[in-house]
Amino acid sequence: MNVTVIGAGLAGSECAWQLAQRGLQVTLCEMKPEKRTPAHVTDSFAELCCSNSLRSDQLENAVGLLKEELRRLGSLILRCADETRVEAGGALAVDRHGFAALVTERIKTHPNITVVEGEVTDIPGGEVVVASGPLTSDALADRLQTLLGADSALHFYDAAAPLVSAESVDMDLAWFGSRYDRGTADYVNCPMSEAEYEAFWQALTTAQEAEVHGFEDKKVFEGCMPVEVMARRGRDTLCYGPLKPRGLRDPRTGREPCAVVQLRRDNAEGTVYNLVGFQTHLKFPEQRRVFSMIPALRDAEFLRYGVMHRNTFLDSPRLLDRYYRLKSEPRISFAGQMTGVEGYVESAASGFLAGVETARRLRGLPPVDFPRETAVGALGLYISNMSVTAFQPMNINFGIMPPLDHRVKGKRNKNAELSARSLAVIEGIKEEVLK
Template identity: 85%
Template sequence: MEVTVIGAGLAGSECAWQMARRGVHVTLREMKPEKRTPAHTTADFAELCCSNSLRSDQLENAVGLLKEELRRLDSLILACADATKVEAGGALAVDRHGFAALVTEKIRSHPNITVVPGEVTEIPEGEVVIASGPLTSDALAERLQVLLGEDSALHFFDAAAPLVAADSVDMDRAWMGSRYDRGTADYVNCPMTEAEYDAFWQALTAAEEAPVHGFEDKQVFEGCMPVEVMARRGHDTLCYGPLKPRGLKDPRTGREPYAMVQLRRDNAQGSVYNLVGFQTHLRFPEQRRVFSMIPALHDAEFLRYGVMHRNTFLNSPRLLDRYYRLKSAPRISFAGQMTGVEGYVESAASGFLVGVETARRLRGLPPVNFPQETAIGALGLYVSDTSVTAFQPMNINFGIIPPLDHRVKGKRNKNAELSQRSLAIIEQIKEEVLA
């Protein structure tokens, strides 16, 4: 039993691992380090190109549920994330370099996985999983276009936030804390008065953007909206988004400030922090000029500026089934963000499902029924839902999971019950999945 997996990102690594542990020999094709995309900087697998956060770890949040499902089913990505986590309140954030290095070590040391470096320009014969990511190389993208048809691929623009040195933050104008004092004090909170925010907002909306071929605001995925694009929507839009001050009282005044910029730890040592929600495609000098207007960052050392790149995804409802297999050629499966699942954990979940089901099919076993009541199943069913007419990338959310059959007071209580229902199903099918 042999399968070729193209791409060693989150989805490809998870997929290869799940097949390998079930006795399938995997040839993992990864073009790094011979060739890299504009968003990649290292030779490691599962490199996190944007935030280092895998988002909420709470079961009242859909991505928290998805993570818990994957944990219980022995996900490689979740095991490595938990092993390299950095404190981030109620979220799961990781030391991005430690995380990628650990995934790489696990993949390279597995006896059933053979890593072959170099760019893939043709679709191999036999069983294939294409997990080449939203930044698929031009040569492979052209082959996929021929295979899938002219209207198969769509695209949007994605952006990453800047990183700053922790010791360059003015802590006389900031403090450590978490929103509503939940969890531990893991965020650096940088308050702004109304006058400071007004000056910052005006500078941000007028700042010069870096040229990105074919970019328009309407093509930006809402989950990665550049901060300057968000600012142009209105004076106080940011104050209801990434600069929301709710639940963050300045210990010096006892009051919530007008606006709040939060910094989250980006490595285990706590020497690097990222600007939460500050994805951007401003020119680098403009980023330094405008973001240094945040009082606590007036002398900040920028270790990496924000970047913008194009992400490509498939018209999956027309092309794929609930197990991410190509309907017209079931020997070919897809996994990761190119299928239209949005987010690190969602990408890993798609790779997990493809890996499990491909291994089962090759072993003559029937597919596992991940129902829509589970987060893993809900994602696969959304991606393959032919009734979706205007397909767009989707984070996991409770809106694509069937409601409860009874009323529950309070959104958090309702979500918690939805999660418990899902996890009960996972426990029922766990033995079958892990076989």
């Protein structure tokens, strides 16, 4: 039995791995290196186009729970992420190139996976999982539009943050530390006084933006909002968001600054850092001008400027079931951000579930019931929920999972109990899932 997986991003790689691990032959189609999207710069699989962080690794956070579920269920993406992680406090961040190289090596050396390079322009016969991503090539997107209907696809805009060299950061004006001194000192903190922040904010809100066809502020995804769009919401908005100074005392003064820009390590060597929360679509010269107003970055060497690109996703509640199968043609499944899950880990989770379910169906086994109490199940049930009237991409969150049947004092304690409940369910179905 052969399954074709289109796209070797996070979702496609995870899906292909799960299918292959269950004894199916997989043809993994990837258009790189023949062709790349505007967001991709390497030929590796599972390339991280935006941040190198897979977000929180704590069980009091929904994405931390999703990671732990995937770890326990044999996720390739989580295994490679753990093997290439870089220090980032309570988050799971990875060496971006090391991670992608490891995923690529594992996929290409699996005996049940055949990689076929080149652009796919049509849906082949047989079992297919489309994981071509939110930047699906025009030819395939047009074919999908014809297959699914003229009103099947929606879109929003996504952005990536700039990278700077570590040696170019002025450490006389910055310090290593973590918020409230929790954990290890993994972030470079770049403080700004009130006057410095005021000048920075004024420059940011009036800087020239690169032209992106069809872009409007209202079409951005809230979880990846360009910093200039956030700044236009009000002078203090950034200080309650990515520039929040709470818990970050400047060792030179002993006080919290007006604002703090945090830099997070982007590679294992610690030679490259990204500006946390600084997704942007300003013109490149404007990025250098405005971001160099941050005192510790006045002489920063920008290794990559921020970029913005259009992301396309399906009207999944109308089109897909809880296992990411096309309702009108179940031999075709979808996975990744094009289904409306948002985030690296969520994309991997959709590929995981699509792979597991497809393998079970082809082997004559019933699908595993991932209930809404689990993060994996909650995501699949969200994207297939017909009662969602204004469907938008969503990160995993405890709000799409059932509440506890008893009161718990404190949000962290409540979330910890939700995670404990979920992991108990996962342990109960784990043996069946891994068949």
